[in-house]
Amino acid sequence: MIPYGRQSLDQADIDAVVAVLQSDWLTQGPAIERFEQAMAERCQANHAVAVCNATAALHIACLAAGLGPGDWLWTTPNTFLASANCGRYCGAQVDFVDIDPLTWNLDARALEAKLEAAERRGSLPKVLVAVAFSGQSCDMEYIARLSKRYGFTVIEDASHAVGASYAGRPVGCGEFAAMTVFSFHPVKIITSAEGGMVLTNRPELAQRLQRLRSHGMTRDVGQMTEPSHGPWYYQQIELGFNYRMTDLQAALGLSQLNKLDGFVARRRELAARYDRLLACLPLTLPGAQADAESAWHLYVVRLRLKDIALDHRQVFEGLRAAGIGVNLHYIPVHLQPYYRAQGFADGDFPQAERYYAEAISLPMFPSLRDEQQDYVVEQLRRLLEE
Structure with missing residues (x-):
């Protein structure tokens, strides 16, 4: 059987994972930061936050954007379930914008018409998840202009688009989206077995994404609401999740990024x-x-x-x-x-x-x-x- 998609691994990938197995860190160690830094540099972004999968990445990106009960998330109907479900995880309502008949991506002109109608009703979205279907970005420049006019946050679901470019810059650079999500599932462009990442240029979003992926917890004294008790001290600032990536995954992802x-x-x-x-x-x-x-x-x-x-x-x-x-x-x-x-x-x-x-x-x-x-x-x- 010729599959529709599959991972491409070599000895360098295997060696990278074995090196972590022989190290002192299997999770929450230095391989994760190296992978994040390399991906941020590749995409010309300021911050990258690695998580256990792209669904988790979408979830915490929505939370970082302030999505919650009473809000609306809009996305395309031509996508995997996670692009919509991330809104429901936050307690928001979900709606869709039909696709462009040429690219099969979310239709930016249909979006504009729907926004005009929603403004009259008082039901504008708080978040738009713009999916780069098959690896090709939507009309992101037009969508970014609409986001400024109507006040919604753009999250680009670029799970298909690691290594793609738009307007002469890498997808993930943050020029047209507040946050960009990548997937490293085995059938995607590069793999970390399972894994995902959120890229952003905004330090306050990166800080919150880092907290949300790890129980809403921080060891940063500058983020704490009460005085520190000592070098062992941590505080839970908000309700977060265990969405962390392992060093094994990060080492594989970094090796794949080189290819x-x-x-x-x-x-x-x-x-x-x-x-x-x-x-x-x-x-x-x-x-x-x-x-x-x-x-x-x-x-x-x-x-x-x-x-x-x-x-x-x-x-x-x-x-x-x-x-x-x-x-x-x-x-x-x-x-x-x-x-x-x-x-x-x-x-x-x-x-x-x-x-x-x-x-x-x-x-x-x-x-x-x-x-x-x-x-x-x-x-x-x-x-x-x-």
């Missing part, structure tokens, strides 16, 4: 090959957002169903039967039973629903060989021409 350029270059090469090889088939291929250079976590095609004999499920199952582990990113979040119970229904976000009815994620990972990619294309061609 990021090569990983992204190969993904872009594979995406360009798909573009060429699939150009004449009855498919809609991924569209480009102006000023965005994707990291190509995913390569998604949409079936032109009116031009083929098989339906969506038949093509999907046909590829699986041929040993190709295709997937579908994503089922629109508003159609999940939990969110239907919040009042969402079919037809609420027609672009996202139309996308879901046509989309298939093809294999995309750095170790995918050209001959494997050729086989994927051959089998897809066979099904579409039946």
Whole structure:
């Protein structure tokens, strides 16, 4: 089976983890700070806060933004559940903005229209989670201008976009978002097995993120509300969580970061090959957002169903039967039973629903060989021409 995505590990990664196992620190040690510093430097950001996974990163980013009961978080329906669930963890209400028919990202113009209506109702969002779907940023400059006009905080969910760029700068630099979240799950661009990170340029946000990941606790005398009792002393300032990353994960992540350029270059090469090889088939291929250079976590095609004999499920199952582990990113979040119970229904976000009815994620990972990619294309061609 050719999977849709997988990690790419080598001996240097193994050696980095073994070195931590042989050290004095397995968690809360120096490897975490080294990984944070390296990621911040890579992304041209001032601060990076490593956590156990990207869902935890989204949660504490929302809390750091002040999201709570009575507030609204908006995001795209074309994303993984965590981009919406992070709002519910904070007690906020969640709503969605439909997707752009070209890029399949959150549509900034639809966002503007929805903000105008929400302002009239007095129900503007406090947080917008802008998801860099498949590794490509949304129209972040336009979204940043809207955030200033309407007073919401932008969190870029760049779980797919480590190594991507926007407007000539690395995703994560903080020019267009207050905080950026990365994921290091094994199928992502780089991996720490499990892991996530929040990047920000604001010291007060970084300080709070660091507290929230570790029980709301601090050893910094400057943050304490009562006099210190001595060098052993710590205080819990607020209710936090045990969202810490281990040194084992950080060592693997830092080793992987050293190979990021090569990983992204190969993904872009594979995406360009798909573009060429699939150009004449009855498919809609991924569209480009102006000023965005994707990291190509995913390569998604949409079936032109009116031009083929098989339906969506038949093509999907046909590829699986041929040993190709295709997937579908994503089922629109508003159609999940939990969110239907919040009042969402079919037809609420027609672009996202139309996308879901046509989309298939093809294999995309750095170790995918050209001959494997050729086989994927051959089998897809066979099904579409039946």
